[in-house]
Amino acid sequence: MKRTMAWVLCIALTTAGCATTRTTGAVVAPSGIAVANSRVLAEYVQRIPLGSPVRVQFANGKEMRGTLMKATDQNVVVQPKTRVPEPALEIPLGEVMGIALESKKGGSVAKTIGIGVAVGVGAAVGFLLFLVAALD
Amino acid sequence: MRTLKLVIPVVLAGFAALHPSPALGQTTSPLARADVTGVVAILGVENDAVAPYVDDDWHSSFFGGLAAGWYWTDNLKTELDFGAGTESQVYRSTPITIGGRSTYVSTQSTISQRTLGVSQQYQFFRNVWFHPHVSGGVNVSWEDITDEISPVVIYDPAAPPRQVEPGRRARPRTETTVRPFIGTGFKAYFNQRGFFRTDIRFAFRSGLDEVLVRAGFGIDF
Numbered sequence: 001m002k003r004t005m006a007w008v009l010c011i012a013l014t015t016a017g018c019a020t021t022r023t024t025g026a027v028v029a030p031s032g033i034a035v036a037n038s039r040v041l042a043e044y045v046q047r048i049p050l051g052s053p054v055r056v057q058f059a060n061g062k063e064m065r066g067t068l069m070k071a072t073d074q075n076v077v078v079q080p081k082t083r084v085p086e087p088a089l090e091i092p093l094g095e096v097m098g099i100a101l102e103s104k105k106g107g108s109v110a111k112t113i114g115i116g117v118a119v120g121v122g123a124a125v126g127f128l129l130f131l132v133a134a135l136d
Numbered sequence: 137m138r139t140l141k142l143v144i145p146v147v148l149a150g151f152a153a154l155h156p157s158p159a160l161g162q163t164t165s166p167l168a169r170a171d172v173t174g175v176v177a178i179l180g181v182e183n184d185a186v187a188p189y190v191d192d193d194w195h196s197s198f199f200g201g202l203a204a205g206w207y208w209t210d211n212l213k214t215e216l217d218f219g220a221g222t223e224s225q226v227y228r229s230t231p232i233t234i235g236g237r238s239t240y241v242s243t244q245s246t247i248s249q250r251t252l253g254v255s256q257q258y259q260f261f262r263n264v265w266f267h268p269h270v271s272g273g274v275n276v277s278w279e280d281i282t283d284e285i286s287p288v289v290i291y292d293p294a295a296p297p298r299q300v301e302p303g304r305r306a307r308p309r310t311e312t313t314v315r316p317f318i319g320t321g322f323k324a325y326f327n328q329r330g331f332f333r334t335d336i337r338f339a340f341r342s343g344l345d346e347v348l349v350r351a352g353f354g355i356d357f
Contacts, residue, residue, distance in 0.1 A: 082263040084167055084328050114266055119324060119332055 042093055045071040053102040054078065059095055065102065166207040167263050173203045173333050173354030179221050179249065180347045181279075183228075195247060197221035199348065205257070213257040215271070221249045234290060234300055242286040250278045251348075253317070268322045275315055275339060277346070282308045315339035315346060329356045 045068070048054065054068045056078060069088050070077035076099070079088045177199035201219025208214065226245045231238060255273025288301035321335020331354055339346035 080263075083265050083325055084263055086263065114324075119326065121334075 038093055039073075041096065041099065042071070042073045045076050045093070045099055046073075048099070048101060053081070055100045055102050056091065056096060057098040057100070058091075059097050064089075166210050168207055168329070168356035170207065170357045171205045171213075171331075171354050172357070173205075173331075173352050175199075175201050175203060175217075175219070175333070175350040175352030177201065177219065177348055177350035179219075179251075181247075181249065181277075182343075182345050183226055195224040195226050197224040197247075197249065199249075199350075201251070201350070203352075203354075210262045211259050213259055213269075215253075215255050215257055215273075217251075217253045217255075219251050221251075223248045232288070234288070237290045237292065239288060239290050239300075241288055244284045244286075246282045246284070248280045250280075252276045255317070255319070259323070265325045266322060267325075269320065269335070271319045271321075271335070271337070273317055273319075275317055277313045277315065279311045279313065280308060281311060282306065313341065315341050317346070317348075319348075321350075323354075330354075331356070 048068055048071065050068055050070065052068050054066060056064050056066070056076070058064075064078070065081040066078040066089075067081065068076065069079050073093075075090050075092045076096070077088050077090050080086050178196055179199040180194045180196040182194055199219050199221040201217055203215055203217035205213045205215040223246050226247060227242070228245070229240045229242045231240055233239075253273055253275035255271045257269045257271040259267050259269040261267055283306040285304050285306060287299050287303040290298050290300055292298065317337045317339035319335050319337030321333065323331045323333045325331045332351075333354055334349075334351040336347070336349045338344055339348070
């Protein structure tokens with residue numbers, strides 16, 4: 001059992017990238033492995049410090065970003081990272097394909113750049129509109 | 137007319153086929169119920185004039201307006217917008233023959249336009265800071281046109297120029313036009329409710345007939 005766990009852990013950590021763990025799809029994997037992977041995922045999630053920004057990938061292909069608020073054997077509670085605050089979501093681990101730890105700094109910088117670019121483009125367009133109309 | 141036939145089903149399909157995805161325990165009621173945006177824009181309209189000599193194929197004007205939208209879901213919004221433009225001028229020259237002599241009638245039209253549009257938008261993503269959108273709809277334009285017609289003068293090499301018709305100002309008239317349009321743009325939020333918005337839309341009648349580029353600020357309710 002320990003060997004199986006070790007193999008599963010190694011595969012999960014090496015295939016999913018840094019600070020990420022994924023369950024293999026229950027549909028394609030033998031049920032024993034799927035159960036083991038869920039357990040690995042639960043153990044992994046419980047070791048992530050609460051308050052960390054995470055990206056949750058769901059079995060149905062959807063994805064969400066948020067802040068990890070609680071993690072148990074059965075589920076995780078994540079506060080979604082949204083523009084307008086929303087209630088924290090309790091997500092059963094069975095619905096989760098993987099959870100990745102996100103860089104706090106990167107997300108914030110990306111958001112700031114995105115907003116800056118959008119506002120800059122908008123302001124430039126607005127100014128051009130004004131110029132074109134004034135010169136017409 | 138073909139464009140209208142294409143746009144209307146797309147708009148109706150937007151209502152019928154698209155619905156919110158209540159995944160991840162999201163609430164089904166939209167995050168914002170409505171929004172209002174004040175916009176400035178540049179409006180370019182293709183000239184209708186059929187005269188052989190027209191100074192420009194398009195006339196443009198500075199445009200200001202207000203748009204109000206109602207969210208049926210987080211992604212589907214119906215929007216009503218109204219705008220009015222500054223005056224623009226179109227010059228055209230039409231050849232005529234008087235007493236066997238060729239000459240021209242020059243007309244300078246001053247045009248100002250008001251537009252009322254209704255559109256259906258599909259807004260991508262939910263509760264994020266940047267929302268692109270696509271839209272389709274119909275706008276009604278009222279063009280107030282005043283023609284200044286120059287005096288008609290016949291130039292004869294053997295005689296001095298002779299004015300055969302005085303210059304005059306035609307009675308102002310208003311032309312109403314309905315055009316289907318498609319558009320795309322984005323909303324970029326700078327706080328939870330306030331946003332900057334810009335979009336471009338293309339209206340059709342006989343080919344591309346009108347281009348409107350708008351930018352403005354608004355708020356969600």
